Amino acid sequence: MEYEELAFGGDDPGHEPGFGPWAAAHAKLLTICAAVLVVLGLAGAGGWYLYERSWLPQPPPDVALSPSFGFQVAMCGCDGMVAATVEQRQEAEAMLRALPQVASVEVQSGQERSEQLRRSFERIGDTRRAQSSSLPGDVLHGTLRRAEDFPSVVEKMRSAPMISTVSRSAANFWEGRAEAEISLCGKDFVSQATSGCQKVKRGEVTGMVTEKEKAAIVARLRDLPGVETIYFQDPGHALKLAKxxxxxxELDGTYPGSFYVKFSDPALARTITPAIGPMPGVLEVWPVLLKK
Structure with missing residues (x-):
């Protein structure tokens, strides 16, 4: 077998450089190789750009939204209050079921609610609140036939015994889309009264979470195992869900937005509260509630 020799000069004066003639003879091959290298380089740069971009907080998933027809009637049972009896809860339930505006009613006991909260807080690694989750009052979960029927239901239930509150149920947009919410320090009263949001723990920073603090939170989330997607819910999306x-x-301008975090394995969400809860700019880390 004969091999083509490539010579790139040397000490022999009688040896003619061979690369020039070889390059001329293989110009088409060299052009193709150069093009391939350029494409691979661009692909690598593009891939790195997409990888970096995937770590940036994403907007909430763009899905169709439907009005929420849910509401809840909480029976008395809070600390310092006389708890509603079984008979009183049954009377309130019968009143609800008799209303033509109500399509369905489901009872959730205080024990079931407490267990739901316990499992939800455990999933995000908040052992303190998991151990203290106790909601003694029963709740009647109802479904309206029409959203505009809610005021009339509230009026009807005023005469029910031992009712604590009647409220609309928030649309659980994030169920199945995230395991945890990171509430950020805002200008609201709760934020300003919370030690984690006060300037003593934030390097003299007051008011809403800063961009520097948000960037640090995102950077810390990147280091947690199993973080799949970081979402940022801005005031516009929060208001859309509330409506x-x-x-x-309405929003009064005190809402700073929230991060929502999706893990590849929900079991890995146990790391988020210990890692993110103490950080400057964080009001609270909340679980996206597990189903009843």
Whole structure:
């Protein structure tokens, strides 16, 4: 077998450089190779750009939204209050079921509610609140036939015994789409009264979470195992969700937005509260509630 020799010069004066003639003879091959290298380089740069971009907080999933027809009637049972008896809860339930505006009613006991909260807080690694989750009052979960029927239901239930509150149920948009919500420090009273949002723990920063603090939160989330997607819910999306259950909902400018975090394996969400909860700019880490 004969091999083509490539010579790139040398000490022999009688040896003619061979690369020039070889390059001329293989110009088409060299052009193709150069093009391939350029394409591979661009593909690599593009892939890295997409990888970096995938770590940026994403907007909430763009899906069709439907009005929420849910509401809940909470029976008395809070600390310091006389708890409703079984008979009183049954009377309130019978009143609800008799209303033509109500399509369905489901009872959730205080024990079931407490268990739901316990499992939800455990899933995000908040052992303190998991152990203290106790909701003694029963709740009647109802479904309206029409959203505009809610005021009349509230009026009818005023005469029911031992009712604590009647409220619309928020649309659980994030169920199945995230395991945890990171509430950020805002200008609202709750934020300003919370130690984690006060300037003593935030390097003299006051008011809403800063862009620097948000960037640090995102960077810390990147280091957690199993984080699949980081979403940022801005005030516009939060208001859109609120209006699903109450069309008259408004935001007063104190809401700073929230991060929602999806893990590849929900079991890995246990790391989020210990890692993110103490960070500057974080009001609370909340679980996206598990189903009843």
């Amino acid at each position: 699903l259950s109450d069309p008259k909902s």
